[in-house]
Amino acid sequence: MTSSVQVYNLSQNVQEDDLQHLQLFTEYGRLALEEIYEKPFQTLMFLIRDWSYPYEHPYGLDGGKSFLEKRLQVKQNQHEELQNVRKHIHSCFSNIGCFLLPHPGLKVATNPNFDGRLTDIDDDFKTELVNLVPILLSPKNLVEKEIGGSKVTCRDLVQYFKAYMKIYQGEELPHPKSMLQATAEANNLAAVAGAKDIYNKGMEQVCGGDKPYMAPDQLEHGHANLRQVAVKHFRSVKKMGGEDFCRCYQEQLEAELDEAFTNFIKHNDGKNIFYAARTPATLFAVMFAMYVASLVTGFLGINTVAMVCNLIMGVALAALCLWAYVKYSGEFREVGSFIDQVAETLWEQVGDPGVEVGGGRNACGTCLDQTIMHVLFLFCLGSFTHSFFYTSHLPFNVYLLFFCSLSLFSFLPPHSLPFSFCLTPCPPPAYSFTESVCSQTLSPVLFLIYLDVTECDSPKHLFSLSNQNFLISPKCGSLSAFVSLVEP
Numbered sequence: 001m002t003s004s005v006q007v008y009n010l011s012q013n014v015q016e017d018d019l020q021h022l023q024l025f026t027e028y029g030r031l032a033l034e035e036i037y038e039k040p041f042q043t044l045m046f047l048i049r050d051w052s053y054p055y056e057h058p059y060g061l062d063g064g065k066s067f068l069e070k071r072l073q074v075k076q077n078q079h080e081e082l083q084n085v086r087k088h089i090h091s092c093f094s095n096i097g098c099f100l101l102p103h104p105g106l107k108v109a110t111n112p113n114f115d116g117r118l119t120d121i122d123d124d125f126k127t128e129l130v131n132l133v134p135i136l137l138s139p140k141n142l143v144e145k146e147i148g149g150s151k152v153t154c155r156d157l158v159q160y161f162k163a164y165m166k167i168y169q170g171e172e173l174p175h176p177k178s179m180l181q182a183t184a185e186a187n188n189l190a191a192v193a194g195a196k197d198i199y200n201k202g203m204e205q206v207c208g209g210d211k212p213y214m215a216p217d218q219l220e221h222g223h224a225n226l227r228q229v230a231v232k233h234f235r236s237v238k239k240m241g242g243e244d245f246c247r248c249y250q251e252q253l254e255a256e257l258d259e260a261f262t263n264f265i266k267h268n269d270g271k272n273i274f275y276a277a278r279t280p281a282t283l284f285a286v287m288f289a290m291y292v293a294s295l296v297t298g299f300l301g302i303n304t305v306a307m308v309c310n311l312i313m314g315v316a317l318a319a320l321c322l323w324a325y326v327k328y329s330g331e332f333r334e335v336g337s338f339i340d341q342v343a344e345t346l347w348e349q350v351g352d353p354g355v356e357v358g359g360g361r362n363a364c365g366t367c368l369d370q371t372i373m374h375v376l377f378l379f380c381l382g383s384f385t386h387s388f389f390y391t392s393h394l395p396f397n398v399y400l401l402f403f404c405s406l407s408l409f410s411f412l413p414p415h416s417l418p419f420s421f422c423l424t425p426c427p428p429p430a431y432s433f434t435e436s437v438c439s440q441t442l443s444p445v446l447f448l449i450y451l452d453v454t455e456c457d458s459p460k461h462l463f464s465l466s467n468q469n470f471l472i473s474p475k476c477g478s479l480s481a482f483v484s485l486v487e488p
Contacts, residue, residue, distance in 0.1 A: 002160055004143040005043040005136065006093075012050045014071050019085045043143055044089070045136070046098040057100060059128045061135065064098030072096070099135070101128055150238040155197075156190030163189075184239070188249040191237040195253055196260070199230040203264050213271040223261045230257060279343040283320040286346070287313045 008022065046068060057063035072086050089096065105122035108114050118126065135141055145152040152160070163186035206222040207214050214222075234253055239246050290313035298306040319339050326336035 002145065002157065002164070004145040005045060006041065007045045007047050007136070009047045009049065012048065012052060014046060014048065014068075019089070022085070022089065041093050042146060043095045043097070044093040046096075047101060047132075048098065049101045050103045051100040052103070054100075054102070059100050059102050059124065060131055061097065061099050064100045067100065068096065068098035099128075099132055101125070101132065150187075153190070153194075155193050156186070159189040159193065160186040162186070184245060187239050188246055191234050191239055192249055192253045192256070194237065195230040195234040196256060198233055199226050199257055200260065202226040202229065203260070207264055207268050209267075214268055216265070216268075219265065219268055223264070227254070227257050227261075278347055279323055279340050280320060282343040282347050283316045283323070283339075286316040287320075290316065 046064065048064065048067075051057075051059060054063070057067040072089065074083050074086050102122065102124045103109070104125040105120065107120040111120065114120060145157070160183070163182040166182065203223070203226060205211075206226070207219055231250065231254065234250055290309040294306045294309035294313065297303075297309065319342075322332075323336055323339045326332050326339075
């Protein structure tokens with residue numbers, strides 16, 4: 001089942017019982033032939049040793065060919081069983097040959113101390129042996145193994161070995177149908193392995209270890225293309241078992257490709273410096289939030305809550321130090337993975353889901369962008385409140401309370417506030433402004449900071465942010481009154 005050439009070694013002649021013994025072997029091929037409509041085996045070589053009639057059929061391949069044609073000839077006066085045996089042999093093998101080998105000599109047959117020395121072997125045997133070996137083992141004469149009309153690779157051969165080992169584990173000879181099913185299973189598994197290899201090699205070229213970080217949409221696009229190529233390759237490979245049998249393995253291939261894509265996503269995310277810094281950024285944000293909360297609650301006299309905030313801040317600091325040690329030393333990786341999972345959960349639960357623009361998700365409305373925006377806001381808020389209270393000569397406690405209140409106020413979602421505004425991209429001043437489309441809704445506290453940083457004179461002042469011109473336009477009448485409170 002796994003060899004391309006079958007050598008049937010016989011002594012002196014081919015008897016009828018030898019052909020009948022071969023019938024059991026051809027029975028497997030006959031049953032397989034009913035379903036795949038092809039000859040299941042490739043080459044059969046009759047090797048007849050100790051040939052004693054060189055005067056009728058000479059030694060070697062030519063003499064064996066003439067002898068075999070005569071022996072396997074189907075005649076009308078033959079018994080039906082003998083005719084069936086000969087027909088089965090021709091129907092199960094693509095090529096059939098015969099080689100007549102002389103006797104090695106009396107010194108070999110009668111000497112109990114024969115140790116394989118060539119000097120003890122007859123010259124005729126050595127001459128014909130030199131002719132036989134190249135016929136079987138010469139590189140130009142080697143026959144590639146084929147099953148179901150498709151050539152078998154080394155990877156495929158391993159799958160066939162595994163399938164045949166399962167059915168031969170019992171004490172009884174397996175049924176021919178079981179062998180056919182095992183062959184079809186191994187054939188489909190080999191096609192799955194080949195398709196996966198094409199996908200993995202393609203993805204390595206797209207986002208391999210030596211490739212830089214790739215945008216998620218581009219990575220998904222590459223996955224879709226390579227997945228389609230892999231499935232197409234699986235369908236193009238000649239397989240056994242029928243359409244329904246092969247469909248199960250195609251579904252298995254698609255599931256394994258999706259699982260492999262998940263691993264490629266994780267590998268690609270590991271190259272993103274912001275993704276790698278997500279855990280420390282989250283822990284630092286927790287410490288900062290707990291620090292601010294402890295200051296506020298301590299100022300208000302709620303000491304129990306302040307102690308809890310300090311405890312959480314200490315736990316976050318310890319987790320940050322432990323995470324840094326795990327990344328540096330490579331030890332306690334399970335603990336590091338747990339910290340990453342907790343940070344990932346906090347990041348996904350607390351972070352904004354993003355802003356919808358035109359029915360789709362704004363790429364700038366990610367958790368990372370929102371975090372950066374809040375950090376910049378707190379920095380600007382500190383500058384604004386410091387300038388305001390420095391000129392007003394108010395106590396430091398009032399300054400701290402006002403700063404913390406605005407800090408917490410800025411993290412509220414815009415739709416929960418009685419007023420908000422649109423941050424709208426505008427054309428450069430050289431072009432006429434015709435229409436504005438709201439791209440992101442922010443809280444009015446951020447609007448205050450933008451007014452303070454850009455020194456706007458009116459709520460419709462053009463200013464630049466990240467090399468992009470923007471127009472601030474109020475959404476409701478209460479905003480103008482709110483803006484007038486902070487105008488210089």
